[in-house]
Amino acid sequence: MPLMTSWVASANTAGNPFPLNNLPYGVFSIGAETPRCGVAIGDMILDVTAAEESGLIALADYALFDMPFWNPLMEEGPAVWAALRARLVALLAEGAAERDTVEPYLAPMAAAQLHMPFAVSEYTDFYAGRHHATNVGTMFRGVENALPPNWLHIPIGYNGRASSVVVSGTEIRRPWGQLKGPNDTQPRFAPCARFDLELEMGAIVGTPSDGPITVQEADDHIFGYVLLNDWSARDIQAWEYQPLGPFQAKATATSISPWIVTKAALEPFRRDTPAREVALLDHLKDCGPMLYDIELEVTMAPEGQPASTIASTNYTEMYYSAAQQLAHHTTSGCPMHAGDLLGSGTISGPTKPERGSLLELSWGGKEPLTLESGETRSFIEDGDTLTLKGAAQGDGYVIGFGDCVGTVLPALETPYER
Amino acid sequence: MPLMTSWVASANTAGNPFPLNNLPYGVFSIGAETPRCGVAIGDMILDVTAAEESGLIALADYALFDMPFWNPLMEEGPAVWAALRARLVALLAEGAAERDTVEPYLAPMAAAQLHMPFAVSEYTDFYAGRHHATNVGTMFRGVENALPPNWLHIPIGYNGRASSVVVSGTEIRRPWGQLKGPNDTQPRFAPCARFDLELEMGAIVGTPSDGPITVQEADDHIFGYVLLNDWSARDIQAWEYQPLGPFQAKATATSISPWIVTKAALEPFRRDTPAREVALLDHLKDCGPMLYDIELEVTMAPEGQPASTIASTNYTEMYYSAAQQLAHHTTSGCPMHAGDLLGSGTISGPTKPERGSLLELSWGGKEPLTLESGETRSFIEDGDTLTLKGAAQGDGYVIGFGDCVGTVLPALETPYER
Structure with missing residues (x-):
């Protein structure tokens, strides 16, 4: 077109x-x-x-x-x-x-x-990018056990917090949390020291459902897409997430881009999911191209300094489409509502400059990034501005999303100050 | 009084x-x-x-x-x-x-x-009963590692699905889900075979907040309490929950009792949390009695048969109060809204007849219960009616909640039938 x-x-x-x-x-x-x-x-x-x-x-x-x-x-x-x-x-x-x-x-x-372009009914975040899951799994469980046994069979997801979703431009306050490093004898309550971004796409449910739906129905129910940054407190997450998953580590904020790009606008950019080494069960099988060719980029700008591109990747790197995630979400009968927001999970490509989080880019802080200004970063520092950009390149035109921007403010001196 | x-x-x-x-x-x-x-x-x-x-x-x-x-x-x-x-x-x-x-x-x-007495804004479920966590941990990780390292320091919780909360009396359809037993070579999509209840109390947030709040503030913000049954698909959970926690296993339904009992009505029944072997960090410390002496009971009635009491316990068995859970919930800055529902986590006492789930009562299915009718149960069978009852015994009066009842219907023959 x-x-x-x-x-x-x-x-x-x-x-x-x-x-x-x-x-x-x-x-x-x-x-x-x-x-x-x-x-x-x-x-x-x-x-x-x-x-x-x-x-x-x-x-x-x-x-x-x-x-x-x-x-x-x-x-x-x-x-x-x-x-x-x-x-x-x-x-x-x-x-x-x-x-x-x-x-x-x-x-x-x-x-x-x-x-905010819509009222977020509920928010779910997935973990459905293979390169991201492999990177994180390798860091925490070793390369042999990088992907959990269920990962190739279901799009792993968890419920997030709708109340914490904010529109691009909203400043993000560095959170406090309970922390305990591997060498600490006791936990302590302190500001997060490993604050991170996650480059994601968000799919917005339009049509409600009340029972299991097929992958094709799920695709039909999706209203549109936004860019999504799931801000993540890695040190809070490390201490809290066993056995029931991330909770306060993901509850400070999730930023979305201000414009909902409709499925209709993205039709020319539909692409298949990657080849699968293990066939999915019938109820999750692909039934057409349900990913989109959307170029994604993350920039970081320290306070008063120019922005450096720190990651470039594409939405086609996802292993599961939003339609497959939504279909899985309903398998147990879970009712879905208009305004439910589904985060894709962090999108990373196969090479280092394609990684969608600082956790992966700095390999857990062991390989700090060097920005154009010469500064280095393992995780986000106060005053840093993170920007997500997305574009589908058409035949003589571009489908843009509007940037998804957030500047990180210092933690409160004491968390209970008013 | x-x-x-x-x-x-x-x-x-x-x-x-x-x-x-x-x-x-x-x-x-x-x-x-x-x-x-x-x-x-x-x-x-x-x-x-x-x-x-x-x-x-x-x-x-x-x-x-x-x-x-x-x-x-x-x-x-x-x-x-x-x-x-x-x-x-x-x-x-x-x-x-x-x-x-x-x-x-x-x-x-x-x-x-x-x-439904209120619109559920968001739903969070905790894992904050010590006997329950010890029982479950013993079954899955052995008695030496029963409690995860963080358990005595924070009330472990995860976000549930508000859209699945229903009022007492709503029939509960046995879910389908992706399952893989420890001896299966491949997962399959099938009806849940280990469907369970969880005896909980639900605390309802009344006053909104937008930043960390203290335990005392959290107690002030709570509007009232209901009985809560967090229906749980144990076989779906076993396959899906690593690494990001329960998702579809908990998304079929959560039933609540029909009457919100206000904090004012429960004032005479305030009790302290149990003695702690490890002191909590200051921001989670008790600052007064914030549990309540509420007697709890679960009955099970197979279709057409009388009800048998299968569990009796008390809300004072909780290790963390709802106020401590809510305070923890806000540590990262997570905004809370009127109508947020916080499940206490399964409430079990120290002895076998005080266990608030069939997982614990039948010890993972190894020790089936015998009901008054002579039938046995490891997990819930189709047609079973589960009823939660709660009462605070005052001086010449009782504070009741109204029963929290649900009957389990057979799974759909195929999940996508309409």
Whole structure:
């Protein structure tokens, strides 16, 4: 598919992440305005809430966009998702008859503040990137036992904390936690010293379910994708995670990019999962290409210094697709809701510069990274800004996500100060 | 504190679980009526939604009870919680001046259907009963390594699935899952064969927080308690839980009792946690009695047969209080919301008849239980009804919770049938 041209000129510019092919969904405000639903087009945002109020967009007998999140549209299901996209294309395409009516509903993106684009119902994080799991497993259990016995048979996941999911730009406070190093005789309560990022994609469930669903149904239920940084306190995790998994190590924050890129926009980029050395059981088998060719990059910028690229990889490195993860999530009958967020798990490629976490990049702190500024890093230091970028390269256009950015603030002097 | 008498005569009857001292909060409907908020008093329910509409209860400038869940009251905080309780006592006490006005708002409990009393924001389950953790640890890791190294230092917990929490009376469908026994060469997808209950108490967060809170603050933030059965698929769990903890094994359902018993009603029953062999770090130290003397019982009734008591224990067997669990939950800065549900972890006493799960009672299936009917059980069979009961024995009165009941239905013939 080539570039679809828009009368919003900036959307047709080479490299602009928001051409008419994309049309991602966000929530924005300008100045002291109430946040409302918006669609990115070039360097502008179409105010969908106002467009619905005026009757320019009318998909249901009731308002879908009068709340500052996209969950009501998600609940409508794929037919209405397609109807909205078709209407947006009609309104914004080159030569659109309604251009003059639409133009007043455009706001400059540069002036907008972006908010959480949806209400996170529940948040699940997976561990489904093979290179990441192999790296981490090698560090902790040795190369012979790197992958747990179940890893090639199910997408391992755990429930995270929806309340801790924040939008890009939110500052991240370094957490306190209970820590005990291998040589310590007693645990202590102290600020995390091994704070890390995890480069992930997040899949957002649109259609609710109440019982097991197939992989194909799961793919149909997914509404869209965001970039996701699952901030991780490695020292808290090391002490707490046996026997029931990560808990406070993953509860400080998870950042997501501000724009939900829809499945429709990603259709041209569908790719198969990698070849499998062990066949999956029927209920988890691939039934079509359900990964996407999305180039991913992480940069780190110490306070007041330029950003260095510390990792570059691709979403196609995942061993399990989001559809397979969602299908597995429902096997026991677990009800899923619109707004459930599924983290892919850390995405790492096969080589060192493709690793999606500092734990892997610095090999547990043993091989510190050197940044462009000459500084070195094993884990995140106070003032560091981490940025995730994602782009699908089309035929003369790019599908972008908007960066997923977070700056790490120093820990509170005492955790109970108010 | 002695029995507080009510003009609702049944509330003064010996053994009635809902005297004026209790006043637990639920959501009910009669026939095809819309569910509304109610308070149990004897064998009646006071329709709080209607009482607020009429002006008989007026706590805020806006309606607190026009939705069928108690979360809006939770958000108001302890002063409003106390004001409601004082008003209810004034309306329902023996000799109340407004008796004639109140009486039309009473409905017979026997005619009512009970619904989920609150919207579960997120659900966390702990592993904080020492006898349970020791029993399970002994079975899986041997008596020498029964308690993990962190167990005496932090209340181990994991995030569960809020969407799977259901009210007492909801039938529970035996789940399918991916299983692999220790002697199997390959995993298979099949119905769970080791389906279990877990006897727990659930604490409900009322006051939101956004950063670490102390144990005393945590106790202040808790709104009330319910009985909780965390249905568990032991065979799914055994295959999936390494390295990131239980996931689908715990996602089929968690049942709760229908009435939220408030902290105010439980005040006379506060008890200390057990003596500790290792001192807790300061931020988790006890700062007063924050457990409660609540007698707990589990019965099992095979289909068409009488119920046998299979376990009897007490909430005071917990090693960590809900306040300590909530304080730990916030150490990393994790935001907590009104309606967050915290499962205590399975409550077992020191002797065999005090064990709160079939895993422990049948010692992993090696020592099947014999029920009164003569049938034996290692795990739950189709048609079995499990009932949790809880009561705090006061001076001439009882604080009851309402039973937490669930009947297990056979697995679907194929999991994807519709």
